[in-house]
Amino acid sequence: MSTDLHRLGPWTRELAAVLSTGLVAVPLYLLFVLSLKDQAEMTRQPLALPTAPVWSNYSRAYAEALLGDAFMSSVAVVLLSLIFIVLAGSLGAYVLVRRGSRLSNAIFFVVVAGMVIPFQLGMIPLYQAMAKAELVGSIWSLVVFYSGVQMPFTVFLYAGFIRAMPLAFEEAARMDGASGWQVFRLVVFPMLRPITITVVVLNGVFIWNDFLTPLLYLSGSESQTIPVAVYAFVGQYATDWGLVFAGLVLAAIPVLTAYLFLQRHLIAGFAGGIKG
Amino acid sequence: MTMSSPVTAEAPVPTRWPARSPRKPSGGASWWFVLPALLAYAAVVLLPSAGGAVFAFTDWNGLAPELAFIGGANFERAFRDPQVRSALAVTAVFALAITVLQNIIGLALALLLNTSIRSRNWLRTLLFAPVVVTPVIVAYLWKYLLSSNGAVNQVATALGAGEGAVNWLGDPRMAVVSVVIVTVWQTMGVAMVIYLAGLQNIPEELYEAADMDGASSWTKFRLISFPLLAPAVTINVVLSTVNGLKLFDQVFVLTSGGPGYATETLSTLVYKTSFIVGEFGYATAIALAMTVFVAAVSMGLMAWLKGREAHVH
DSSP states (O other): OOOGGGGSOHHHHHHHHHHHHHHHHHHHHHHHHHTTOOHHHHHHOSSSOOSSOOTHHHHHHHHHTTHHHHHHHHHHHHHHHHHHHHHHHHHHHHHHHHHOSHHHHHHHHHHHHGGGSOTHHHHHHHHHHHHHTTOTTSHHHHHHHHHHHTHHHHHHHHHHHHHTSOSHHHHHHHHTTOOHHHIIIIIIHHHTHHHHHHHHHHHHHHHHHOOHHHHHHHTTSSOOOHHHHHHHHHHHSTTOHHHHHHHHHHHHHHHHHHHHHHHHHHHHHHHHHTOO | OOOOOOTTOOOOOOSSOOOOOTTSOOTTOOGGGGHHHHHHHIIIIIHHHHHHHHHTTBOOOSSOSOOOBOTTHHHHHHHHOHHHHHHHHHHHHHHHHHHHHHHHHHHHHHHHHTSOOTTHHHHHHHHHHHHHSOHHHHHHHHHHHTSTTSHHHHHHHHTTOOSSOOOTTTSHHHHHHHHHHHHHHHHHHHHHHHHHHHHHTSOHHHHHHHHHTTOOHHHHIIIIIHHHTHHHHHHHHHHHHHHHHTOOHHHHHHTTTOSTTTTOOHHHHHHIIIIISOOHHHHHHHHHHHHHHHHHHHHHHHHHHHHHHHHHO
16 A cells, blocks of 8 residues: 555645535535524524524424435335336447447447437437326326436446456356257346446446436426435525535435445446446 | 356367367356357347447437438438537547546545655555545535535635635536536545555565765656556556546536536537437437547557657656
């Protein structure tokens, strides 16, 4: 573990550590502390611990922001999208890599080229099509959206992994008379586990946090995801910051909890999965 | 728009030809398997984008049943439109500032975490945490912290910065600075973990050899770490540039493009032009120009940085 900063004294390094901790920890500390203050204390003493914690901010925020419903919508959108993304993405990448023909290479290129198309270009025609199919206002619009829009990145990740995978296992299974589907389900897919974790982590975080598309498709409907519910809630109670902050804390708890349990996978996914 | 998912389609098993040419083994992978992915991609990305590219040449307002092809008129208008020019400049400033700061801070944090300080494990956990928190939540948190009597100004006053400290979100210049601060605060963890992974791939022997030659920390960084981090630099710079060029959530929540048009980006402009003003044809023309711009910048950067990688090795 000896590197560039090694020669700086231990004191310098610990000081840098404390400073960078403060950089992240202080805003997060304020998020929690402010959620327990009333309006008067908030402006008078924003930094100190609350003298009389206003716990009712939490029960009110939970009810007013409809966060329970939003949580269920977000979970449904993320799970349904991930199931399709993982199955279709791994199957698609598997065929495109193992075919190895000029046609499959061309299709692969067309799919992966989708990574540089900003979704704003197709945003309006897609919205029209979704409205025509009467999907606007339902979480299915988002499941369809993420299934398509995350496919290039997902196929790209799976294809890179499959290219480095030995053929021997698949050939052996085929010799034993397994069908193409059986080879994939019983041999290939289990071997894809590490990259599947990366795919789930990166797509899951992106879908959970995405704002603009759910705003377009779900705004004002019964089934808003958490970012849209937070946006609507803050718009309504913009001056009551204590209440707003309680809502923000509640909305952040699911993702922060998941982070604490899955941080190794999350960090590994971001560090490794993103590179091209 | 509904999607079928024929994932259960059985592939025809070549019973009589047990093995194809071993050079191109398809492993029994049937073309059917690729259909769900292709259908979803075509329905959500390819066809709508092609549609968007066509609408860009019309005067469609999103409601009228008829639309007229007006050739390149939308593009001519966009090139002259001061709002588009301003959004382009603002977007470029954001992308540049975010890329530079995110990489410098991310690299500094990675160097810190790559030392033997005792706290490095939980420090990494903490520093990466903002990455996973919903940008809308982070933006609202900062919107209060940066408000006129918010925490940042109160601290500044307490430290003696004088009364009526900075008007972070109301002043056109400072609003740009604020959006950059909030975005970098949220995303610096991504750069950090990519640089950290790069640093941990550098063989220890190189540093030991340098130590024997009595190299200073700065020399080791300049001659060993930084050159060998070239692939991580490529990923980080391209990633943060593309994200900066597409910036939406932070702007939308913090300033909604204001004050005036000081923080209006191409993304927020396309959104407003289409869904608030209702000029769908014109908005898709701006979106198409933006697509070409983002693709050109990211490919150009990629080519340049890849060339640089080969050069520094």
